Amino acid sequence: MRTYLVKYKPDDNSSIINDRIRNVGKYYTLADCEFLVKSEFNTSQQLYNYIVKEDYKTLSIIVIAIDARVVDGYWGVSKKELWDWLKNNG
Amino acid sequence: MRRKKNLSILKILGILLVLIAGWFLGWLSNKNMWIAYSPNMQYGIWEIIYYMASVFAAFGTVGAVVVALFKEKIMRLFNHPEIVLLMKDEKYFSEDVDSEQQNPSSSQYRGLLEVNNKGNVPATGCEVFIEKVQYAKNKEKKLRDILDMESKKKLMWDAPKVDVPINIPKQILLFKIDKPNAYGTPSASDEQQETPCHLQLNGIKLRDNYSKKGIWEITYYISNNEIGHLRFKLTIDWNGEWKMRKTEMIDVLKVKFETL
Numbered sequence: 001m002r003t004y005l006v007k008y009k010p011d012d013n014s015s016i017i018n019d020r021i022r023n024v025g026k027y028y029t030l031a032d033c034e035f036l037v038k039s040e041f042n043t044s045q046q047l048y049n050y051i052v053k054e055d056y057k058t059l060s061i062i063v064i065a066i067d068a069r070v071v072d073g074y075w076g077v078s079k080k081e082l083w084d085w086l087k088n089n090g
Numbered sequence: 091m092r093r094k095k096n097l098s099i100l101k102i103l104g105i106l107l108v109l110i111a112g113w114f115l116g117w118l119s120n121k122n123m124w125i126a127y128s129p130n131m132q133y134g135i136w137e138i139i140y141y142m143a144s145v146f147a148a149f150g151t152v153g154a155v156v157v158a159l160f161k162e163k164i165m166r167l168f169n170h171p172e173i174v175l176l177m178k179d180e181k182y183f184s185e186d187v188d189s190e191q192q193n194p195s196s197s198q199y200r201g202l203l204e205v206n207n208k209g210n211v212p213a214t215g216c217e218v219f220i221e222k223v224q225y226a227k228n229k230e231k232k233l234r235d236i237l238d239m240e241s242k243k244k245l246m247w248d249a250p251k252v253d254v255p256i257n258i259p260k261q262i263l264l265f266k267i268d269k270p271n272a273y274g275t276p277s278a279s280d281e282q283q284e285t286p287c288h289l290q291l292n293g294i295k296l297r298d299n300y301s302k303k304g305i306w307e308i309t310y311y312i313s314n315n316e317i318g319h320l321r322f323k324l325t326i327d328w329n330g331e332w333k334m335r336k337t338e339m340i341d342v343l344k345v346k347f348e349t350l
Contacts, residue, residue: 027192075276079197080269083276 001025003068003090004047006035008061017059020051028085036066038089066090171213171254171316175349177324178202178261182345185336195334200266201324201345205252205312206259215251215314218262219244220293221321222309225300229327233307236300245293245310263292264310264324267343270332287332303330309350321350 006021008014010033021027024047026038041047044063052059068074068090133141157164178184178201185196207213220243224233247262254260270287288301291308306326311319325346333339 029188077273077275079273080271081195083274086276 001038001040002042003066004037004039004041004044005030005064005066006037006047006051006061008033008059011056011059013056017051017056017061020053024050026089028082028089030082036085036089166316169211170209171207171211171256171314172209173213173216173254173312173317173320174206174208175312175320175322176204176206177264177345177347178204181336181340182347183336183339183343185339187335196336196339197269197272198266199336199339199343201264201326202261203264203322204259204261205254207254207256210256211316212256213254213314213316216247216254216260216312217244217251217314218247218293218310218312220291220308221311222307223291223294223296224307226305228304233305236296243293251314264308265292265326266290267328267332286330289326289328303328323348323350 008017011017014033017033021035021037024037024039024041028036030036037047039047041050044065048061048063051063052061066073068086074086074090183199183201186198186200187194187196203218205216223236225236226233245262245264248260252260252262267287267289286302288298289296289306290301291306305328306324308324308326309321310324311321313319325344327344327346329342331342333342
């Protein structure tokens with residue numbers, strides 16, 4: 001299981017993309033069109049292919065694998081739920 | 091309010107004085123001069139029309155003078171805003187939930203007042219002020235003023251003075267309670283660092299010992315040029331606990347709203 005940061009450019013059909021990201025696995029919504037996702041996909045490209053499928057190939061989107069287990073791997077000021085999520089799913 | 095009441099009494103006394111003076115002058119005058127018709131007198135049809143028209147003309151002249159003098163006030167009788175206040179949401183408070191999350195929970199509870207204008211002209215330059223805040227630690231204790239309220243405590247709104255169009259309600263935040271330790275660094279997520287939540291009132295900052303739990307009775311007034319003042323009172327009874335959802339929070343946070 002790996003954790004990914006998924007961010008894409010808002011689109012008229014964002015709800016479809018959101019649904020696909022949520023179906024991947026455990027997720028945390030950072031902001032509109034920004035998610036942290038825990039997935040069984042081994043690479044960012046596999047996750048990307050799952051999200052865009054055939055119909056959203058032109059969507060502007062990035063998928064970055066992150067490792068929150070790295071000591072001091074994340075820091076900032078945000079909602080407590082985010083830190084809890086990272087602690088449990090990072 | 092007291093000054094307004096004195097003005098009304100003065101007006102009534104003025105009208106009574108004019109009526110008494112009129113009656114007294116009539117009583118002193120020659121009674122025959124007020125008799126427009128006598129069976130012994132002969133009038134032609136045009137003369138009767140002339141005299142009757144004179145009466146209407148006199149009324150018309152008096153009416154025109156009255157309208158010229160009190161035009162604004164008369165217009166205001168027919169065209170004026172009518173402010174209707176009501177608290178948004180069931181139980182008078184709402185929750186801010188991030189429904190995007192898998193386990194949605196409230197990050198804030200807030201009391202919003204809806205200011206609606208049911209009149210026929212816009213209510214311009216509306217402002218809301220806190221008049222008085224009373225506090226008691228619990229139901230056994232007596233409510234007492236906790237602030238020096240000599241200065242006006244104006245609530246933050248969309249603008250310093252807000253116009254309320256006809257039938258387009260405007261909302262204003264009266265109070266909010268943020269989730270304890272809602273924001274922080276990763277290390278702040280530890281239980282030891284958790285800080286209790288506070289009641290936050292729009293318009294004034296409550297000291298810590300008056301904001302953690304208790305009973306608050308806040309008297310507000312909304313004012314503008316046309317409506318004068320309209321008072322309302324909010325009573326908040328909160329035991330200081332935070333609950334994840336409104337369905338649970340209503341057991342520990344009771345809000346009462348009334349217009350005065």
